[in-house]
Amino acid sequence: MNKPTVVRVRFAPSPTGFLHIGGLRTALFNYLFARNNNGKFILRIEDTDRTRYVEGATENLISILNWSGLDYDEGPYLDTHGKIYQKGDYGPYIQSQRIEIYKRYAMELLKKGFAYRCFCSPQRLEEVRKLQLLNKQPPKYDRLCRNLSETESNRRAAIEPYTIRLKVPDEKIVFTDIIRDKVEFDGSLIDDQVLLKSDGYPTYHLANVVDDHLMEITHVIRGEEWLSSTPKHILIYKYLDWQPPQFAHLPLLLNPDRSKLSKRSGDVAVEEYKKEGYLPEALLNYVALLGWSTEDSQQIFTKQELIDKFSLSRCSKSPAIFDKQKLLWMNSEYIRKTDPYKLMEYSIPFFVSYGIKIDINNSEIKEYIVKLIQLEQQKIKLLKDIPYMIEFFLKPDTEIEYKENVVKKYFYLDTQKQILIEVRDMLQTITQFDKTTLEHQLRNFCSNRGYKTTEVFQLLRAAVSGRSEGPGLFDLLFFLGKERVINRINLVIKKFFLNIK
């Protein structure tokens, strides 16, 4: 009886820093594939390369993955105190806690004759490599230790450090990739990969294969940079008598200069996008379109649509450049559709870093901010922009910043002063200080006195906000309130027109 095969996929990052945009895309595709197939999505931490380990990187990875909304079914999680705990029947999910397992399989390979001990020193390896490069040969281990007799190998193992290498046969290794179809490699050209390092730690290749098997991973969905090492993995499966999973190698994500997306050029840390005020849904939606598309070229997807419509067969093979402009557009699309109350909540940390203190226990001020956000919602591209866009509603009248170009343009003519005085006096008489009344009165004011609306409205805007752009004037005045409006006009008259007759 075959048990029904449940789709199981994993995202297996190395904790070497922050979660990378490329990593997020890989995680997303795994997530979508799992959810689409009613399968399991697993997080595994591949931290066996101790030289690249960064303190706190695992916690970081988990928390940013959490922020992105890609929930997984098994793996390490963070508790409320930020401590790691693990959940799932296939654990531990952190490779550094599985070292003995890898050792065991390395030994099995050794025993079966599919691997061998290599006693070559790093210095000798380096010399061999140099010589090969000099002769324009591909740098590759010369297999010196491959033919050591068993007794010789055992004898030296007792007294010398050694690594364990895979015996790569001189034959063609062919496999079918879901995205790329048939891929063929010549075994005679592949290096005898080190599986177990002299310190007893496994290399990526061994640990990865062992875990994928033990965790019953059915589909390996990863970046194209792993395509060339796949034949080695296939070999390990074969030698251990295991059924290999199906492979799908995603096209690479590139910098605008067409190099592999890297930390060196541009922002690649998901953390950075969070800090800039991108919504996770927008980031995910954008990244989903890098290497995947629907036939009708749909651009905006809900998460559920993404899950329902996703399929590996619609993934493209060619690499994609990460285009920040389009991401920005998509983010504003999402912000426009987000509930203003949520936007208010999301924007609080951005107010803090902007230097505006908001009393989060004061529901009145929060309501007010929600209204203000609503006024500008169409224009917000990043959450980061919110404080700047509405700060003049929140600052005391005396702290309004008057832009230089505004002062030059609006606060220097005698007629402008006159208009301000007249408008102020007119506004003073309005008892119903609401939008419709304001609009009605201001338009009447203009037509009665023969002023152009643009002239008066922009002048008023400048006087109360210090800017030449912003929300509609009547909204602006209404949400400021009569008292502050009058006060600000007076302040401007005093401050800028004092020297004018």
Added chain:
RNA sequence: GGCGUCAUCGUCUAGGCUGGUUUAGGACGCCGCUCUCUCAAGGCGGAGAUCACGGGUUCAAAUCCCGUUGACGCCA
């Protein structure tokens, strides 16, 4: 250096398997007009791709085949 992968507007891509319905479709960006108290958003329109190149198969190729080139990745 070897091996591998890829190749449609500046960018993301549809179409390619099952050749003609494609004067190659959509999205971002760009430009213009419009709406308008401003900035956006919206509406309308525009520019932008000899489908990398060369050869073949065919009445017909972006689509099938072969080769070349380029880009990128991996191996240290």
